[in-house]
Amino acid sequence: xxxxxxHAPPSLDTLYRSQWxxxxxxxxxxxxxxxxxxxxxxxxxxxxxxxxxxxxSPKAYLHRCVVNLVRARARHQRVVxxxxxxxxxxxxxPELDETWRLVDxxxxxxxxxxxxxxxxxxxxxxxxxxxxxxxxxxxxxxxRGLRKLEPSVR
Amino acid sequence: MSPRDHxxxxxxxxxxxxAIARVVPDEPPAAAAPVxxxxxxxxxxxxxxxxxxxxxxxxxxxxPSGRQVRVLVAAGIALVALLVGGIVVLARDDTHGRxxxxxxxxxxxxxxxxxxxxxxxxxVPNVVGKSSADAEAALTAAGFASxxxxxxxxxxxxxxxxxxPATGRAPRGSLVTLNVSLGS
Numbered sequence: 325x326x327x328x329x330x331h332a333p334p335s336l337d338t339l340y341r342s343q344w345x346x347x348x349x350x351x352x353x354x355x356x357x358x359x360x361x362x363x364x365x366x367x368x369x370x371x372x373x374x375x376x377x378x379x380x381s382p383k384a385y386l387h388r389c390v391v392n393l394v395r396a397r398a399r400h401q402r403v404v405x406x407x408x409x410x411x412x413x414x415x416x417x418p419e420l421d422e423t424w425r426l427v428d429x430x431x432x433x434x435x436x437x438x439x440x441x442x443x444x445x446x447x448x449x450x451x452x453x454x455x456x457x458x459x460x461x462x463x464x465x466x467x468r469g470l471r472k473l474e475p476s477v478r
Numbered sequence: 479m480s481p482r483d484h485x486x487x488x489x490x491x492x493x494x495x496x497a498i499a500r501v502v503p504d505e506p507p508a509a510a511a512p513v514x515x516x517x518x519x520x521x522x523x524x525x526x527x528x529x530x531x532x533x534x535x536x537x538x539x540x541x542p543s544g545r546q547v548r549v550l551v552a553a554g555i556a557l558v559a560l561l562v563g564g565i566v567v568l569a570r571d572d573t574h575g576r577x578x579x580x581x582x583x584x585x586x587x588x589x590x591x592x593x594x595x596x597x598x599x600x601x602v603p604n605v606v607g608k609s610s611a612d613a614e615a616a617l618t619a620a621g622f623a624s625x626x627x628x629x630x631x632x633x634x635x636x637x638x639x640x641x642x643p644a645t646g647r648a649p650r651g652s653l654v655t656l657n658v659s660l661g662s
Contacts, residue, residue, distance in 0.1 A: 336625055336653070344506035349499035358502070374643065376653045377623060414501045416494070423494040442488060443495040473487050 336373055339382055344369075347390050353439045354394045356428050364393040391440070391454050398432035426473050434469035437462055599647040602654060605638050610658045613638045621650045628660045635661030 344365060351361030368389035372382055379385045416424060427435060436455060440446045448466075452459045603620050605613035610626055617624045631639045640657040648654070 340506060345502050345504045349502045352502065353495050353498060370642070373625065373653050373655050374648070377651050378649065414498060416497050419490065420494040420497050423490050424498060427491070427494065438491065439495060442492050443499065470484060470487050470491070473491060474484075475487075 334382060336369070336376060339372070339386070340369060343383060343386055347386060350387075350439070350444060351390050351394055353443050354391070354436055355397065356435075360397065364390055364397070367393055388454070391436075395432075395436065395455070398436070401432075423473060430469055430472060434465045434472070437465035438469045441466055598650055600650050602641075602643050602646060602648050604641070604645065605656070606641055606644075608638055609636050610638055610656060613641075613656055617654050617656075622648070622652060622654045624654050624656055626656045626658050629657045631657075631659035631661075633659040633661075635659055 347365045347368065348358070348361045351364045352358045355361055355364070368386050371389055372379065372385055376382065413421075413424075415421075427438070430438070433455065437451055440451045440454060441448075446454070448459055448462050451462045455462065455465075600621050602622070603616050605616050608616065614624045614626070629639060631637075633639050637659045638656050639659050642655045
């Protein structure tokens with residue numbers, strides 16, 4: 325009880341309500357599967373629940389958890405498993421749908437770098453920290469990823 | 479490839495990602511339940527949890543990083559030091575006389591670090607089956623914070639049906655989640 329009063333952290337419940345959607349969105353874009361994303365987000369909240377009193381910034385902790393869990397999952401998955409044929413697909417305008425299809429075919433690391441850059445608006449430095457690689461590697465991942473999304477390369 | 483193509487691709491990628499993101503509703507589906515109901519203890523067995531890498535730490539690439547190399551080298555030096563120490567002890571024993579040859583010169587010091595228990599961790603009491611008030615009191619007494627969520631269950635209302643972590647040790651002051659029955 326004393327711990328809660330001294331730190332006054334946001335409750336797990338409040339965090340769940342406010343952070344869930346953003347984290348599922350990020351997880352979905354990075355993994356390509358909404359189901360996987362929801363699993364990952366649940367796991368991130370469980371991890372936070374175990375160490376809430378000791379976490380300085382719960383939002384950053386959750387965000388980091390999601391990125392790390394996405395990466396852990398990608399490492400243990402074969403490409404075939406990553407593209408199950410019967411995934412329900414959201415309905416999008418044709419040119420966006422085509423882009424989403426191309427994103428789905430990108431290698432995991434290129435995809436992660438692109439999503440963190442163009443959805444999460446992270447800087448190249450931040451992406452390098454999150455993906456555990458050098459700045460130059462991030463630039464090359466983004467560059468090669470974008471090239472595969474160019475209309476001329478289709 | 480012209481730079482103009484690139485900006486177009488970037489813009490198209492941004493709108494695609496945002497369009498997908500909009501499909502996820504703002505509100506979580508199960509209102510106010512950070513932990514799903516019934517199958518919780520099964521999913522969270524400590525054995526499985528401990529195998530999983532700590533998600534708060536950035537996972538490392540497969541090859542050893544500079545830090546890992548340093549740790550390995552340090553461990554190697556420590557091992558060599560232990561071996562040399564053991565040989566010196568053996569040699570000394572020999573000089574003291576033949577009658578002590580039978581006593582094995584196995585220094586116990588080298589086993590002790592593996593058996594020490596983290597002084598900041600506390601055994602988690604099992605409170606499944608207690609009333610939620612008793613459970614919270616027991617957890618507070620043991621040095622934990624508790625967080626209650628209600629779940630539908632055949633148990634009488636107010637009974638703890640599951641807890642996480644269920645067994646083992648956890649850092650003092652950490653949060654134990656309790657699933658309390660709503661009654662059937």
